[in-house]
Every structure is written in C-alpha cells, then in structure tokens.
Amino acid sequence: MYVAVKGGERAIENAHRLLAHERRGDRDLPEITLPQISEQLALAVDRVMAEGSLYDRELAALAIKQARGDMIEAIFLVRAFRATLPRFGATEPIDTGRMQVRRRVSSTFKDIPGGQILGPTFDYTHRLLDPQLAEGFVPDEPAMAAALEGATPRVTDILGRDGLIEPSPQGEADRPVGDLTREPLSFPADRDLRLQNLARADEGFLLALGYSTQRGYGRNHPFAGEIRFGEIEVEFFAEDVGFAVPLGSIELTECQMVNQFKGSATEAPCFTRGYGAAFGQSERKTMSMALVDRSLRARELGEEVLAPAQDEEFVMSHSDNVQATGFVEHLKLPHYVDFQSELGLLRKLRKEFADVQGNEELQEAAE
Template sequence: MYVAVKGGEAAIRNAHKLLADRRRGDRDVAPIQLDQIVEQMSLAVDRVMAEGSLYDPELAALAIKQARGDLIEAIFLVRAYRTTLPRFGYTKALETAQMQIERRISATFKDLPGGQLLGPTFDYTHRLLDPELAEDAPIEAPDQREEPEVFTPRVTDILGHDGMIEEDGELPEGAVAGDLTREPLTFPLERDLRLQALARGDEGFLLGLAYSTQRGYARSHPFVGEIRIGEVEVELEVAELDFPLTLGTIRVTECQMVNQFKGSAKQPPQFTRGYGLVFGQSERKAMSMSLCDRALRARELGEDITATAQDEEFVISHSDNVQSTGFVEHLKLPHYVDFQAELDLIRRMRAEHERNRLDGAETKEAAE
C-alpha cells in the first residue's frame, strides 16, 4: 500500500518557524538591533544598498538581519521591495567634484590640489586579529582636520585640461539615461545601461573579472587616477521650480581608472577612462567596476575582443547575483517529471546498447 506524500503547506509553515528560531539563535544572547547593524556592520549595509540598488541603511540593516547575514539574500529582499516603489522622477547627475570628501587617494600623482586623504581604510592595517575588539574597550574619537574645506578637483579633470585623457563624454541633448529596471536589456548596450548593470552587479563576480584583466585577459594598463569616498548631494529638478531641489546627501565611492590607449585612426594616443560608482564605501567594488567598464569599452574603442571581461553579453548577463542565485538554486526544486523522461531514455539506450553488444558477441562467435 502506498500513500502519496502530502502536506506541503504544513512543511513550509514548519520550515519557516524553524528558520525564525535559528535566525534568533540562543535567546539568552541579546537580539541584534538595526542601529547596531547600521553602525557596526556598515560595510555590509553598504554592499546591500549598492547591489540592492536602494539607498536606505535602515532597510538594508533589516534585510541583513532577516537574511541572517546572508548578504545576497539581503540584496534580494531589498530588490524585491525596491521594485514595488513608485518612481517620482530622475535626479540630476551626482556632482562628485563637489563631494564632502572623507577619503581621496590618487596613485598617479604624489600630490595634487585637495591633497591625499587616507580616511577610514583597512589599507596599512596589519591583519592581526585584535582580541581587544572582543571586549568592549572604549574607542577614542578620531582627529579632525582644522583647515577649511578645499576644493578637490577630480584627477581626470586635471588630466583633461591638456587632452592627455579622453573627454568624459556628454549625453546628447535631450537624451535620457537608460534604466534597466524599466526596459528589457537589448545587446549591444550603451555605456549608461552598462554602468547601471555593473553598479548593481555582484562584487565577487566583477572582482574576478577585473582581476582577469590584470592577468592579461584584456590587459588595459590601468592606474588608479583617483578613488574618492564621501557625501554628495542628490538633487531633483522640479518643473515648478527654477532651481534644483536638494533631497539629501548620500555616501558614495567613486573610482576613476586611467588606462593606456595607443590611439586609433580616429583618436590620438591618450589615456582612456574606466569608471566606477557605488553606493556607500566599497573601494573593491568601485575599482572592479571601473576595470570592467574599461574592458567592456573595447568595441567602442576599436580594440580586439579577445577576453571574457570584454564580452558584454557574457558579463552583463551573468553579473546580477539575484538572477544567478535564483537560477542556480532553482535546481533544488523538483524536476522529477523531466528526470523521469531522462531516466526512461537512458534505460532504453542502455537496453539498446546491451542488445547491440550481445548481437556483436553472437556474430563474433558465429564467425569463429
């Protein structure tokens, strides 16, 4: 006698209950608060905001808590919420030259207007586990610089004065930047859509691709022209007002990669750009993005497309971790109908194989 398995609903209910229990963990340990995540896990929050494409630290913290610290799951939660939000309009392009800078470094010039600022970086920390952090040792307040804010032009603007680097490019009059969340992607892409895709792309995937360009797969001789991290104003133009409305400030990381270019029939030898811009503080992502951006400009710059990192359809189709994780993990779903079909086929083919073998053996015996 056989009774078919039932009770999917009960199973799901129980699984969710168990998940909630495991998420909470030992009840004797104080539950983590969202402000603790925002303040003390801020780089995780930044990554969730960047790849979730939604600048809201508190929601990102909630997503991280709900996802038990699984950042791709948290990114997915944020995306699924973001997609339901109404769209009021598009802000003006961020003026990163006007950034309230906390960190700014250039690898191309020893000193430059605005100076170099190390800021809150892991660079030059010795990666030794610090047992004191396990305790609640008081933390000293950081030193504040005394001098007034100075204008800090972008390195690429400085290089641009004498044409050493290509122009930044302007959208044609009246052009509206694309939005891959509203329009299905059609390859080949324009750079605006490509940058949008890269900005929300998976940090690990882009990091690996960026690394591959350094190891000779589409090498572009990159220099970090500049990385800057800080707060920029977000402005919206409103039809009724003759000045843009400031909505607030957001923290972003911008990376301008300066790459060698030997020139082409149309262009003189000059440096070219790779660009990265990411919500929050994420140098690794911004740098990876700018290396990938530069590699993906191969078609535009008339370079041979020889490496994966230059292959736009490949890179952009596989850079979104919400898509990737969904499809990889969907293999967990039942596939027994198609498996049955394959099972049946393999059985048939094995039977045929066996028959052929026996036939072959008989023929051989007969011949002997």
C-alpha cells in the same frame, strides 16, 4: 524544465518556523538591532544597498538581519522590496566634484590639489586579528586637524586641462538615459546601460573580471587615478514644486581609472578612462567596476575583443547575482516530472545498448 508540485504545506510552514528560530540563535543572547547592523556592519549594509540597487540603510540592515547575514539573499530581499514602491522620477545627475570628501587617494600624483586623504580605511593595517575587539573595546576618539580649505578637484579634471586624458562623453541633451529596470537588455549596449549594470553587479564577479584584465585577459594598463568616498547632496526636480528640491545626502564611492593611451592619424595620443561608482563605501567594487568599464570599451576604442572581460554580452548577462542565484538555485526545487522523463529515456537507451551488446556477444559466440 520546472513543473509545479503540490503538497508539503505543513513541512514548508514548519521549516520556516525552524528558520526563524535558527535566525534568532541563542535566545539568552540579546537580539541584534537594525541600528547596530547599520552602524557596526556598515560595509555589509553598503554592499546590500549597492547591489540591491536601493539606497536605504535601514532596509538594507533589515534585509541582512532577515537573511542571517547571507548577502545575496539580503540583496534579493531589497530588490523584491523596490518593486513594491512607485517611482517618482529621476534625480538631477550628481556632481562628484562637489562631494564632501571623507577619503580621497590617487596613485598617479602624490601632490594633488586637496591632498591625499586616507579617511577610514583598512589600507596599511596589518591584517592581524585584534583580540581586543572580542569584547568591550572602546576606541580612542578620532584625531582632529584644521579642516582643509578649498575644493578637491577630480584628478581626471587636472589631467584633462592639458588634454592628456580623453574627456568624458557628454551625450545629447534629449537622449533618454538607458534603464535596464524598465527595458530588457539588448546588445550592443551603450555605456550608460553598461554602467548601470556594473553599478549593481556582484562585487565578486567584477573583482574576478577586473583581476583577469590585470593578468592579461584583456590587458588595459590601469592606474588608480583617483578613488574618493564621501557625501553628496541629491536633488530632484519635482514637477509639482517647480524647482529642484534637495532630498538630503547619500554616501558614494567613485573610482577613476587612467588607462593606456590611444591615438590615431588625426588625434594626438591621450590616456583613456574607466569609471566606477557605487552607493556607500565600496572601494573594491568601484575599482573592479572601473577596470571592467574600461575593458568593455574595447569595441569603441578599436581593440580586439579576445577576453571575457571585454565581451559585454558575457559580462552584462552574468553580472547580476540575483538573476544568477535564481537560475542556479532553482535546480534544487522539485524537478521530479522532468527527471522521471529523463530517467525513462535513459532506461530505454541502456536497454537498447544492452540488446545490441547481447546480440554481438551471441554473434561472437556463434563464430
């Protein structure tokens, strides 16, 4: 248990002053600007928005700068900021089928309506460090081609037409949408709450869990049915205005995993699904999320729950890196009172042990 301590104000103030100095680094170098972070460290900004659970590029860039690039610290700052603002309401549910697609790939069909679009990706790069980037590199202008006509339907919609894949659950119209920022978690948790939890979950945690399912801990045989990234317009039904008001566009990544089929005496076998979605270009995150979403459906699909990735209480209780870092890092705060009592107890136990030992030795000597 942590017991409050007093004192140290001067040292704390000076430590923060030193931190500000270190954060600035060599003062002969130009200071990094928020637009530079937003534009040139865009994927770091995306991660802070996704896990900070707040879409605002400028705030995420500020958090990264303030946190000296420590991502979890930046996410913590963003979460704390969101608590200072009132919530106007919830947007209309976004329709990812209407995304202005900038990247869209499927590992299940090579010829999909709308095509395979690589977009800005690290895929197929050689992962060799590029010395050109060290200084003053001016990249070529992007290549252009005739813009693609027609819609880019979701791959799962294509499979769904033939009934080969389970449809998305529709839910009842008046059922409130679970919100873990308003009510504490309780178990069992429905899929809406699980997805909210996973959408803001630590990428590394989800990556490890998703990987564990591939290695056999809760195996679910996935194919990346589709990964898409692009811009989606968001609308908000404003009571005062009386209709759904367009708010602008956000960038979003979505992953549809297609998984092993199930069937029963009454239902024909079909593929099952895992779903991932996150703010920004967050491909590894959404793929991992889709794997874990599927493994967490074990109960619903009548699968035996044997692996950590199938255990919703384990996953959801440990996925939030702000909570996790709070509990782990609180260990470094002064625990002097606590430790003193432990120390007192330990000394007492050691004395008792020594007394017993001493008595036994005396007895042995006597015999």
